[in-house]
Amino acid sequence: MKKTIAVCVARIHMWEQEKLVRSLCESARAQDYEVMVFNISTKLDVDTSHGNGELSVFRNVPFNKISALVILSESIRNEKVCRKLADRAKKNQVPVISVDHSMPECFNITMAYSSSFEQVVRHVVEFHQCKEINFIAGFDNNEFSDDRIDVFKQVLQENGLPFQEEYLAYGQFWEGPTREIAESWVSQWESGEQRRPEAIICANDIMAITVSNVLQNHGIKVPEDVIITGFDGLELGQCMTPKLTTAKDDTEKVGHYAVKMITEYLSGEVTTPYDIEIPFHVVYRESCGCEAASWHNLSEEIMHWYTKSGAIRNLSNDLFMMMNLLSEGHSLQRMAEKLREYRWIIPSDNMVICVNPNFYRNTDIDEDENTDSYIKLVQIRNGEYSVPLEVIPKGTEVEKLSWIRQETGLELIVPLHWQTEDYGFMIISQELNRIDYGAFYEFTMSIDQVFGNVHKQAQLYSLYVRDPLTSLYNRRGFYEEIENRMKLLGTQPKTLFIASVDMDRLKYVNDNFGHQEGDFAICSIGSVLEDVVRNKNGICARFGGDEYMVAMLEATSESDIDFYQHYNDVLQQHIDVLNENCEISYQMGASCGTVWREIETAKEIDKLINEADAAMYADKEIHHKRQQL
Numbered sequence: 001m002k003k004t005i006a007v008c009v010a011r012i013h014m015w016e017q018e019k020l021v022r023s024l025c026e027s028a029r030a031q032d033y034e035v036m037v038f039n040i041s042t043k044l045d046v047d048t049s050h051g052n053g054e055l056s057v058f059r060n061v062p063f064n065k066i067s068a069l070v071i072l073s074e075s076i077r078n079e080k081v082c083r084k085l086a087d088r089a090k091k092n093q094v095p096v097i098s099v100d101h102s103m104p105e106c107f108n109i110t111m112a113y114s115s116s117f118e119q120v121v122r123h124v125v126e127f128h129q130c131k132e133i134n135f136i137a138g139f140d141n142n143e144f145s146d147d148r149i150d151v152f153k154q155v156l157q158e159n160g161l162p163f164q165e166e167y168l169a170y171g172q173f174w175e176g177p178t179r180e181i182a183e184s185w186v187s188q189w190e191s192g193e194q195r196r197p198e199a200i201i202c203a204n205d206i207m208a209i210t211v212s213n214v215l216q217n218h219g220i221k222v223p224e225d226v227i228i229t230g231f232d233g234l235e236l237g238q239c240m241t242p243k244l245t246t247a248k249d250d251t252e253k254v255g256h257y258a259v260k261m262i263t264e265y266l267s268g269e270v271t272t273p274y275d276i277e278i279p280f281h282v283v284y285r286e287s288c289g290c291e292a293a294s295w296h297n298l299s300e301e302i303m304h305w306y307t308k309s310g311a312i313r314n315l316s317n318d319l320f321m322m323m324n325l326l327s328e329g330h331s332l333q334r335m336a337e338k339l340r341e342y343r344w345i346i347p348s349d350n351m352v353i354c355v356n357p358n359f360y361r362n363t364d365i366d367e368d369e370n371t372d373s374y375i376k377l378v379q380i381r382n383g384e385y386s387v388p389l390e391v392i393p394k395g396t397e398v399e400k401l402s403w404i405r406q407e408t409g410l411e412l413i414v415p416l417h418w419q420t421e422d423y424g425f426m427i428i429s430q431e432l433n434r435i436d437y438g439a440f441y442e443f444t445m446s447i448d449q450v451f452g453n454v455h456k457q458a459q460l461y462s463l464y465v466r467d468p469l470t471s472l473y474n475r476r477g478f479y480e481e482i483e484n485r486m487k488l489l490g491t492q493p494k495t496l497f498i499a500s501v502d503m504d505r506l507k508y509v510n511d512n513f514g515h516q517e518g519d520f521a522i523c524s525i526g527s528v529l530e531d532v533v534r535n536k537n538g539i540c541a542r543f544g545g546d547e548y549m550v551a552m553l554e555a556t557s558e559s560d561i562d563f564y565q566h567y568n569d570v571l572q573q574h575i576d577v578l579n580e581n582c583e584i585s586y587q588m589g590a591s592c593g594t595v596w597r598e599i600e601t602a603k604e605i606d607k608l609i610n611e612a613d614a615a616m617y618a619d620k621e622i623h624h625k626r627q628q629l
């Protein structure tokens with residue numbers, strides 16, 4: 001049996017995390033490990049209800065089944081959450097590898113941000129001999145930004161150059177604030193308020209690309225007039241003119257060393273966690289003048305991004321239409337069936353959606369209220385779509401759903417929720433070179449919205465058709481459910497069984513033991529009625545007070561006449577057991593009348609109910625006479 005590595009990550013759809021996960025998965029598969037990736041859609045540095053809901057997926061990590069845990073800690077950005085994951089792994093003697101953030105008692109793989117950024121700064125100062133340099137940092141009082149400012153100051157000091165505060169600005173690691181800074185600088189240069197620098201060093205690539213664009217828009221040549229450098233190795237830096245000098249992390253080594261650490265620990269070669277720091281590759285390109293300017297086909301680049309933008313717009317439209325279709329109504333089963341129409345959006349031939357009992361109990365999936373099991377709502381297996389409604393006891397999902405991971409050796413698990421309401425989870429098998437994580441992120445967010453809508457509508461519908469005391473159908477729900485089942489049976493001959501049930505001596509219970517005890521008795525009889533027909537797909541309703549109605553609608557060829565004939569006897573047996581097991585000072589009882597007949601239309605329901613009522617009153621008279629003896 002193959003060993004399994006679990007990976008916990010946030011925002012796999014972001015470029016930084018996607019390349020790390022791909023590296024981990026490729027290295028793991030090369031060493032014959034299987035991988036389970038547990039992804040949340042948001043970082044957790046800010047406490048939000050959505051983020052708290054996302055955390056539900058980490059509860060599905062099977063710590064007693066995995067061989068190692070990899071935490072992309074910097075993506076999650078919550079020390080408490082990462083520590084809790086590591087502690088759970090430790091209790092199960094599972095080694096933990098933390099990526100991009102050091103954690104005590106864990107194997108740590110960190111990035112050599114400081115030393116790598118120092119190479120970029122030294123290249124500008126010492127190789128290109130620039131003395132007048134502006135610096136654009138990220139956020140003020142940010143760990144990564146402050147570290148790069150310190151490196152910049154250190155290199156200037158070592159080369160006898162002063163650091164001047166007025167030539168430092170904060171672009172917040174993004175395009176908008178950086179553009180404002182660059183425009184302001186150019187204006188000051190043109191007015192003579194400030195000297196134009198020989199170089200502008202930026203703390204990341206997005207800010208560097210933005211500065212380059214602004215300068216060139218004003219006729220300032222890069223690198224002839226001003227050298228520009230970035231940091232973090234965005235592919236976009238190769239598309240700009242001139243191509244950007246930057247430093248890129250070595251994600252291949254991250255995957256390699258993570259798997260190496262795991263293998264060493266599992267083999268006993270290493271027993272104590274250790275740390276590794278991965279350096280960046282500095283790429284000297286056109287924006288600093290180290291590489292001659294080269295012609296590249298900008299039209300091709302424009303067409304690429306135009307096509308990609310069009311695909312995103314089309315996907316957004318398709319997801320909007322999908323949400324409209326799936327959000328109609330309160331039926332979870334019908335929603336699952338309708339999702340089949342959008343099968344082509346799901347980027348895998350193997351997928352499962354499992355829902356929690358606290359979610360499906362409020363819908364049209366009828367399960368024992370005492371069960372604590374998932375329901376497999378949707379399954380795609382080898383491309384075949386189905387709505388199996390299979391019960392998956394909690395704690396068995398790893399074994400029962402292992403076929404997904406076995407298809408490719410990789411699976412991605414994401415939560416299904418709305419704010420803090422946990423609905424379940426979705427698993428897909430991964431084809432590394434096929435899945436578009438961005439598109440899959442949009443799909444899962446849409447499904448979350450659909451589940452939230454269906455859940456709210458199901459709750460409202462339940463109030464409309466359910467008795468609030470017993471949770472049985474009310475009169476309206478009873479008729480509606482029979483009519484729905486008649487539609488499903490179509491034109492085939494069908495038989496309707498009706499049992500009219502009336503609780504005995506409710507007034508006596510209320511008068512002598514109180515209405516709270518009377519409510520208990522009403523609910524107890526209702527539970528008995530459900531138990532009697534639970535395996536018969538029966539319909540149970542409270543029509544009001546102490547009056548109940550039970551129905552079974554079946555194809556005539558499948559009708560259970562023997563059960564109909566002995567229904568009253570079975571009911572009384574269940575009530576006897578109830579009385580034996582309840583510590584009460586009175587005896588619960590019920591009178592019952594039954595009738596069954598082949599019917600053609602819903603108009604015949606009331607006639608059968610009247611007949612069952614008459615039989616029930618006759619039975620009640622018998623019970624009343626017995627009580628007087």
